[in-house]
Amino acid sequence: xxxxxxxxxxxxxxxxxxxxxxxxxxxxxxxxxxxxxxxxxxxxxxxxxxxxxxxxxxxxxxxxxxxxxxxxxxxxxxxxxxxxxxxxxxxxxxxxxxxxxxxxxxxxxxxxxxxxxxxx
Amino acid sequence: xxxxxxxxxxxxxxxxxxxxxxxxxxxxxxxxxxxxxxxxxxxxxxxxxxxxxxxxxxxxxxxxxxxxxxxxxxxxxxxxxxxxxxxxxxxxxxxxxxxxxxxxxxxxxxxxxxxxxxxx
Numbered sequence: 552x553x554x555x556x557x558x559x560x561x562x563x564x565x566x567x568x569x570x571x572x573x574x575x576x577x578x579x580x581x582x583x584x585x586x587x588x589x590x591x592x593x594x595x596x597x598x599x600x601x602x603x604x605x606x607x608x609x610x611x612x613x614x615x616x617x618x619x620x621x622x623x624x625x626x627x628x629x630x631x632x633x634x635x636x637x638x639x640x641x642x643x644x645x646x647x648x649x650x651x652x653x654x655x656x657x658x659x660x661x662x663x664x665x666x667x668x669x670x671x
Numbered sequence: 672x673x674x675x676x677x678x679x680x681x682x683x684x685x686x687x688x689x690x691x692x693x694x695x696x697x698x699x700x701x702x703x704x705x706x707x708x709x710x711x712x713x714x715x716x717x718x719x720x721x722x723x724x725x726x727x728x729x730x731x732x733x734x735x736x737x738x739x740x741x742x743x744x745x746x747x748x749x750x751x752x753x754x755x756x757x758x759x760x761x762x763x764x765x766x767x768x769x770x771x772x773x774x775x776x777x778x779x780x781x782x783x784x785x786x787x788x789x790x791x
Contacts, residue, residue: 553732555739555747575748578700578720578770582748600698602768606744612673619675624726627675628695628702648722648768650698 558606562586562644564671569663571647571655572671583647583668588639594657595634601649602628608643612636678726682706682764684791689783691767691775692791703767703788708759714777715754721769722748728763732756 556574561584565572569591571583587610603612604626611620612627613636619627629635656664676694681704685692689711691703707730723732724746731740732747733756739747749755776784 553734553737553739553747553749553753555741555745558744558746575722575746576720577722577748577768580698580700582722582746600696602695602697602702614673617673619673621675624678625675626678626695626702627673628697629673633673648697 556582558584558644558646561671562606565669568642570665571668573668574671576651577648579652580648580650581668583649584671585645585647586642587637587645588642591637592656592659592661592663593634593636594659596631596649596653596657598631599650599653600628600630601653602626602647603637604646604648606644606646608639608641610643610645611638613638676702678704678764678766681791682726685789688762690785691788693788694791696771697768699772700768700770701788703769704791705765705767706762707757707765708762711757712776712779712781712783713754713756714779716751716769716773716777718751719770719773720748720750721773722746722767723757724766724768726764726766728759728761730763730765731758733758 571585575582605621691705695702725741
């Protein structure tokens with residue numbers, strides 16, 4: 552059974568921030584949705600590239616040598632090994648695509664580290 | 672150098688239909704953008720799941736036992752092995768994420784088969 556995913560509907564299913572939800576399996580990756588606000592922790596993923604697509608709001612991704620700021624309809628791939636920190640002044644609705652094996656905050660463990668992702 | 676991708680800007684870079692353009696590498700996959708209108712060929716991918724995200728327009732993906740119709744902000748994963756045919760009455764702007772090794776029209780070769788993807 553193949554069913555479509557409506558982003559507005561899915562973002563309406565949860566309110567917690569910094570806790571990505573799995574909405575689909577895609578080969579060895581998960582498609583996840585997250586609401587974020589404030590500053591995340593600096594971290595990197597040694598083996599995995601990570602795709603950020605902004606659906607609502609404005610997200611800055613700081614890196615050690617620069618930053619990108621994304622609005623709705625903008626996306627970026629943070630390549631493996633690039634240390635980064637997402638920052639959002641107001642709440643951002645975000646789609647993430649990343650390998651299933653990825654660890655939420657890389658080698659860093661923080662209060663924000665999620666060990667298991669809910670499915671919605 | 673990590674640079675963001677603005678979808679409107681990228682869709683402004685090309686006009687040809689049914690000819691996906693690579694905009695980013697993501698692990699073993701490519702992120703592609705395509706403009707489509709009319710009927711594609713029936714095909715399947717034996718080993719690869721394929722993600723369709725509609726950015727503009729209305730896309731129907733026919734399958735042998737049903738169909739899904741996607742508008743902007745809607746997406747679907749067509750799992751490996753599921754025969755499908757995208758159909759768009761008016762032009763659709765589409766983001767695709769699929770393994771680098773995928774063949775455009777699976778085992779089928781048609782006038783619409785693209786063997787090499789441009790990068791934009």
